[in-house]
Amino acid sequence: MQRRRPRPPETAPDARGAAPPSPYRPPPQQPWRFIYASVYAMLLVLLVLVSMLGTGLSADMRALTVQALQSHLAIGLAFSGGIHWGVGLRYTATSARIPVFHFIWGLLLAYLGWGVVLIAPPAISLVLLALLHLWSHLVDHRVWPGAGLGPWLRLRLHYTVAAITFCLAGAGLLALP
Numbered sequence: 001m002q003r004r005r006p007r008p009p010e011t012a013p014d015a016r017g018a019a020p021p022s023p024y025r026p027p028p029q030q031p032w033r034f035i036y037a038s039v040y041a042m043l044l045v046l047l048v049l050v051s052m053l054g055t056g057l058s059a060d061m062r063a064l065t066v067q068a069l070q071s072h073l074a075i076g077l078a079f080s081g082g083i084h085w086g087v088g089l090r091y092t093a094t095s096a097r098i099p100v101f102h103f104i105w106g107l108l109l110a111y112l113g114w115g116v117v118l119i120a121p122p123a124i125s126l127v128l129l130a131l132l133h134l135w136s137h138l139v140d141h142r143v144w145p146g147a148g149l150g151p152w153l154r155l156r157l158h159y160t161v162a163a164i165t166f167c168l169a170g171a172g173l174l175a176l177p
Helices: 029-053 059-094 100-119 122-147 150-175
Strands: none
Touching: 029 059, 029 150, 059 100, 059 122, 059 150, 100 122, 122 150
């Protein structure tokens, strides 16, 4: 009789015979609906702001709307950086090594977003914010699965695509007379 080789631990079923969780499996829907609702509500605010730019606003209202759009997009970058801080804090609590990358990347995103809003003209600022959102997503796509956040990459992709779209739409609407 041929002996069966045991499976490696990462693919071995648990006591119930179920496969171990995949880092890319979708997150559980019931308790996490609030997170999805929060992210889509953030995108709804961006949609409203960009839509307002497409209407005939007075110069003062248009400037205020652009400032709100830029600020909201920069807050999204800071929030993404905050996730890296959370990952870094978790690693620090469970390991002797300090994950310097997560702490630096989190700060870098927040300060780059803030700097772009302060320094660049509005249309250029929106394009730069789009590039920052893309860069942030590319980094998160590499880092999140290792931190156990792989199931959230689909939601992260939805946010990134929408944020970039709203950045570029806002920049395009600012270029119109």
